[in-house]
Amino acid sequence: MDMQTSLLDRLFDSGLLIDTGVEGLYGRSGAFEDVIARFERLIDAFGGADGAEAMRFPPGMNRAHFETSGYMKSFPQLAGTVHSFCGGDADHMNLLQCMEVNGDWTKDQKATDIVLTPAACYPLYPTIAKRGRLPAKGGLYDLQSYCFRHEPSNDPARQQLFRMREYVCMGTQEHVTEFRQTWMDRGLEMMAKVGLDVTIDVANDPFFGRAGRMMANNQRDQNLKFELLIPVTSAAKPTACMSFNYHQDAFGAKWGLNLENGDVAHTACVGFGLERIALALFARHGMDIALWPAEVRKTLGYQD
């Protein structure tokens, strides 16, 4: 705990992160953003030649698509919905009176058609399904979005609004599992180039409740999720900075994603936690980018 607070304090003191008064909701300095931009260029250097189709969605998604995704079955505790005032003049008066006396003015807010995006790849599946069958060579997509997860914490590596860069692959089982393996190898190589010590380990998503215990065990038993871990706030409990997920044909069946021959597509996605990677760099090499090791600066394209 203390170590986490102290990294967060050092980030605040150096101005890299900006306190908003809410745990896990931070502003970023220009220097912090620049590290993320440079690391994304490194990702491009490794993955750019694969010819992924780039798409950028805002950090909110269609609520109907969110409902179809089944996210509430697995992670109800993490979801964030967007609610708005939808009343008339009288309701407005009541709202203001309620706020005046510090009452709970949010209870009459109505759900909108927008839910905060929980993972960068979520808006992709319905988009691709709408196009019809996948091309013969399968599909490869490049995504980046702010994502929301409701888990307030003073661990700077656990933010409520953070960016995830993803590559998503759709195709046969062999195709998508090979894609996943390629990125595990690339992940190790990339992190070595920026001077970070990493391990890759089997992992599970934070499924909710007792049913979630079983889903987590199933996911581990089947090696469906791996994480690339880097020490950020603790050497003993390193932070997941990349994840490598094989969904089998679950998303393919759910969204009606089909191969050229009509078979249900298998899917896999690889995610980079961009803030976490930046934080790992600051934790490892210090708050002053000018003092980072020459090799690391060179890899990220800083001029000497």
Place this chain on the structure above:
Amino acid sequence: MKQKIRDILGKHGGLPVPVETLADDADLYAAGLSSFASVQVMLGIEEAFDVEFPDNLLNRKSFQSVDAITRAVSSLVGNAEAAE
């Protein structure tokens, strides 16, 4: 016990085929039991038999077949009923 388990599978398993057509040792995942449905079956069994699956039984293997589920439930309710 097996019949009760089969009833729960029929109700919560979401299987594309009737449970009666499956042998006791048939692979339920091969028959179409999804990961999520297996969790619903687990919760249904806990309620029906008034048991709680410990962490070491909360996995795919425990729900692989009617036989496997029977073994898991038997280990939780004690041997007397398992002899049925």
